[in-house]
Amino acid sequence: GALSQSSTQAVNGVSHRGKVLTLDSMNPNVKRVEYAVRGPIVQRAVQIEKELKEGVKKPFTEVIKANIGDAHAMGQKPITFLRQVLALCSYPELLEDNMFPEDAKKRARRILESCGGHSIGAYSASQGIECIRQDVARYIERRDGGIPSSPDNIYLSTGASDAIVTMLKLLVCGEGRSRTGVMISIPQYPLYSAALADLGAVQISYYLDEDKCWSLDVAELRRALNAARQHCNPRVLCIINPGNPTGQVQSRQCIEDVIRFAKEEHLFLMADEVYQDNVYAEGCKFHSFKKVLFEMGPEYSSTVEMASFHSTSKCYMGECGFRGGYMEVINMDPEVKAQLTKLVSVRLCPPVPGQALLDLVVNPPQPDEPSYTTFMKERTAVLAALAEKARLTEETFNTVPGITCNPVQGAMYTFPRITLPQKAIDKAKEEGQVPDMYYCMRLLEEEGICLVPGSGFGQREGTFHFRMTILPPTEKLKVVLQKIREFHLRFTQEFS
Amino acid sequence: GALSQSSTQAVNGVSHRGKVLTLDSMNPNVKRVEYAVRGPIVQRAVQIEKELKEGVKKPFTEVIKANIGDAHAMGQKPITFLRQVLALCSYPELLEDNMFPEDAKKRARRILESCGGHSIGAYSASQGIECIRQDVARYIERRDGGIPSSPDNIYLSTGASDAIVTMLKLLVCGEGRSRTGVMISIPQYPLYSAALADLGAVQISYYLDEDKCWSLDVAELRRALNAARQHCNPRVLCIINPGNPTGQVQSRQCIEDVIRFAKEEHLFLMADEVYQDNVYAEGCKFHSFKKVLFEMGPEYSSTVEMASFHSTSKCYMGECGFRGGYMEVINMDPEVKAQLTKLVSVRLCPPVPGQALLDLVVNPPQPDEPSYTTFMKERTAVLAALAEKARLTEETFNTVPGITCNPVQGAMYTFPRITLPQKAIDKAKEEGQVPDMYYCMRLLEEEGICLVPGSGFGQREGTFHFRMTILPPTEKLKVVLQKIREFHLRFTQEFS
Known part of the structure; x- marks a missing residue:
């Protein structure tokens, strides 16, 4: 295999050799690796963001990345206590300062x-x-x-x-x-x-x-x-x-x-x-x-x-x-x-x-410690907002004909099933894409919303889904849900 | 292999099965992995530290770990500028404070x-x-x-x-x-x-x-x-x-x-x-x-x-x-x-x-920035101290009969060659250890100094070495070098 090929090439002259490391000569297991959460759709989203920055006109002004469970990127604020302790650990001179609570210092x-x-x-x-x-x-x-x-x-x-x-x-x-x-x-x-x-x-x-x-x-x-x-x-x-x-x-x-x-x-x-x-x-x-x-x-x-x-x-x-x-x-x-x-x-x-x-x-702040109240307030607010967004997501999707959505009982994602018209499936095949990738790419191009196609997670043959995080702030999530709703209706109509 | 063995055991009754994951059934490549820098000698060093804490009497009061290039663990202080910026990134509320220089904030x-x-x-x-x-x-x-x-x-x-x-x-x-x-x-x-x-x-x-x-x-x-x-x-x-x-x-x-x-x-x-x-x-x-x-x-x-x-x-x-x-x-x-x-x-x-x-x-502080002077002072001090310790290490080791040491031109280590008496080599074999591991273990037990045997890095057949970092503070390094010197002479005498 590689050994004899390399020798043959050597006979033909060193200067005409190709690269040592090519798609053909690399680790074949690595080639088989797929990771849709940061796959082609996300690369395209990053590209679109750059185009927007460069002034390219799009039907939207920002890309909303609901492809990955990245709370802070979606605007969630860090928990104060955690970051205070991290700042103290990074620069222990701050331990001498009186701006930090005692439990953080401890x-x-x-x-x-x-x-x-x-x-x-x-x-x-x-x-x-x-x-x-x-x-x-x-x-x-x-x-x-x-x-x-x-x-x-x-x-x-x-x-x-x-x-x-x-x-x-x-x-x-x-x-x-x-x-x-x-x-x-x-x-x-x-x-x-x-x-x-x-x-x-x-x-x-x-x-x-x-x-x-x-x-x-x-x-x-x-x-x-x-x-x-x-x-x-x-x-x-x-x-x-x-x-x-x-x-x-x-x-x-x-x-x-x-x-x-x-x-x-x-x-x-x-x-x-x-x-x-x-x-x-x-x-x-x-x-x-x-x-x-x-x-x-x-x-x-x-x-x-x-x-x-x-x-x-x-x-x-x-x-x-x-x-x-x-x-x-x-x-x-x-x-x-x-x-x-x-x-x-x-x-x-x-x-x-x-x-x-x-x-x-x-080992979070305890009830008798100075940071407890703020810590609990912040923690509760995040979890309550997530619960509200979980409910909102399920409810909204289930009002859209052609989208069915199980309750988001936990975690940070919804994985609704989408019904795609046969013509859309055919069109995707023409474009060399799996149907839900085609759907998600169109959504990205037309609405600036980045989701991950169900095919990236696996699904029963013939069914289609996408994964969306419930992490955008409530008001933005409402917009996202509304835009997906409109896109889905338009897409379905286009291919029916 | 594993498949038929598992089936056989199943016939004998579920309750008598062994573990799923054993030394025999684990990834054989992982078994072949060796990493001497954190190997058995370091595990023993950690154990000795615990014994010291529990009050066990030893011929020394602390273990000096010169096995790994871990500057801060050896007492080197973090560079102020780096840690200021990290604290600011961890807890951006500090950006409002006037205790940090402008270039760190920037x-x-x-x-x-x-x-x-x-x-x-x-x-x-x-x-x-x-x-x-x-x-x-x-x-x-x-x-x-x-x-x-x-x-x-x-x-x-x-x-x-x-x-x-x-x-x-x-x-x-x-x-x-x-x-x-x-x-x-x-x-x-x-x-x-x-x-x-x-x-x-x-x-x-x-x-x-x-x-x-x-x-x-x-x-x-x-x-x-x-x-x-x-x-x-x-x-x-x-x-x-x-x-x-x-x-x-x-x-x-x-x-x-x-x-x-x-x-x-x-x-x-x-x-x-x-x-x-x-x-x-x-x-x-x-x-x-x-x-x-x-x-x-x-x-x-x-x-x-x-x-x-x-x-x-x-x-x-x-x-x-x-x-x-x-x-x-x-x-x-x-x-x-x-x-x-x-x-x-x-x-x-x-x-x-x-x-x-x-x-x-x-992207360190530039000459026109407020942190430049301190940054350069700290950086230069660290590198100058390392240069001094590199010289000191080479010089000291080369005065010990049976230790020869190349100049430490760079990096953070010395890898001196040690001549071991045949009787010591025989003794090591008796104990089931490679000779330089036996030497380093004895050094650890007798002097509380943790080095890594040359066999952990590879060496020409029949030669023996150890790796020591030059990171301990100069005064402590002098003690370490002296102790190794004394140990080496004692060890050589014991087996000659």
Whole structure:
């Protein structure tokens, strides 16, 4: 292959050789990676923004990017307490100043004391700063009603993505029919399919039930698993709860069923729980996989292997840029844990400002502390606005003929189904695009709204969707919803 | 393999199954990863620190960790200007305050204006914030005497490690004899061997010449390459200049020879230049690979594919915890560049505080700005102290019988050769340790000094070394050198 080709070229003369690294000679797994959330539609959106700046006339004056869960970019203000502590950690001379509340200073001092040379510019332990891992463990214990958590099982990470990819990397082995298979939901968050392509693992798709509010059915898990057993070695089950891009919140019963299934089928569970504070719908509640696992008794809690992921990027703080996060591993073989610790040490450590931020998230101001009132006011305001926008989004979309939308029970997205006329589907094929990409590109060009086509997340054959974040400020969201409504009616009419 | 084994166990009864993820069933590439800089000796050092805290009596009162280039942990103070701007970016309310100089505020405003929602909590573009990439390009142009640099070729990263691993990942393909081979120096920085193990690429070792101050000889490159062609497809040549762990600074002539070799042999060049400001020795100068490449004329500058790496963790700033860095790619195929951009988008973006920090490094205070004097004073003091410690280290070690030490021309490390008595080598074998690990462990237990054995970096068969950073404050470094001296004499005597 590459070897003989290179030699042949050498005979023909050095100066006529092509590049060392080309599309043909690069890592083929990387070529298979797709990541729609920042794919071609977003690149076009950035281009349009530049055109607008250069004075090119468009039917709109700004591009609204509802493609990614990026709260601050959509105007959400940072939580004061978090940023005060970060400023103190960055420039400790401010500790001498009296402009910051005492609890912010106390947190900053504690973080700095656990840093090498009392500086967030020092590397931390590769697993993360010890006192922060202790705070994470205590946070999990509070969240799960006292079920014990050990700092030794906590790994801080560069956002949740980093920890998810690391965990998948540990789990992938074998060749051909023995290659590791990983079960992921469809629709899914495309980090998963991208990581599996990169690792050369086998993706096993199980479908969420759109008709039942994107719920997860164990019968469907079993169908997918049995089919996959013919061609790979299924070892991992990934769950996103609350759901991305689908916004559903799983019931306790469903989680119990999933855990039972994982145990029966000898699967490692990966629970992506980064939206654990983002639950809006009446009657819905976040149940952590760990809590349910432990409530199922020792037969489960001492055997089922699991990793749970959390992040500073979502919930009420939305601090995506800091790339903070953690994973908790449960029932992991100690020898494997040593390998995990070794593996993360190669990258030295997660960014320390992100670790500091995570510490504040898991150890927020307490009722007797000076920052408590403001902190709670800000936190509550963000979550209440999100709940309101979740309701508004569902309601508005469901008034549009040809759009049907499940309730946004949690997370930050809606994934409505759109009915596309056959002529539009044909037109898209003519243009060499999948139909919902064509739809979203037209929406972008005509209304300046950037969404992600459902095909980027996976959907049942013949159905079409898009993902939209509910993050724009309420008044702007209303405009966005109205514009999508008008576009959809116009688009449908054009092709009918 | 794993598939049939799992089925067999299922027949024997579900409850007796072992774990899903064990040492036998995990990713075998991960098992092959080694990273000595944070390996067993550092784990033991952390343990000893805990024992000291618990009151266990030791022949010393503190552990001095000279195993890793972590300047702040060794007491180096952050550069004021950098931290002022970071505090302003973290908590923009401080912009209203008059405690910060105007140039710091100006930098912070510019960074914030290029962030989504004017917040460093927003995701940035995956390639990095555009105005920071512009600043990086201008910095490179200034450094290289005006040779053009384009922001489109700049990728910001999570420390240099991230970019190095990403670049290697793009380059690895093929199976068996066609598998990509990557040339790395011996001794090397173990990120390289770790990444190659993880990616299943073939490591091609070329030896630096210890007798010639760790210089690089093209004849040795050719020897290594020709040997490797028998069993893999060599495509990449990695260079670290200034050297880690060896501290040499390459001459312009050497760099020219390496570039000519890369062109002749059709190799992609990876130039790890993270110590570019750390040059101490009289007559030594940092020459960037890019500058030399362009000075060699269009035959080279328009063909040789290259990536160069830089970081915020080293030089005078030593801000390891922020995980900032960049890579510049040169002559990269545009289609491959699109694949690279896609690949980095899966992880969303490098940490934004690290990006902001990088911006200040490439765009520091100018002579007409209020922070200039303090900034230059701090920067010069750090670099002057490092130069003094480099000299002190070499001089002291070379007075110890059985230790020989090349000059520390640059970077932050010394990699002295130690002569070990045969009886010590035998004793180490008895204990199941490689001899220099045994030596370093004894040094740690007896003197509380944590170094990394040469075997963690690679060395010629039968020779032994250790890597020590020159980062401890001068007075403490003197103590460390003295203690190593005494230990070495004692150790040698014990086994002679």
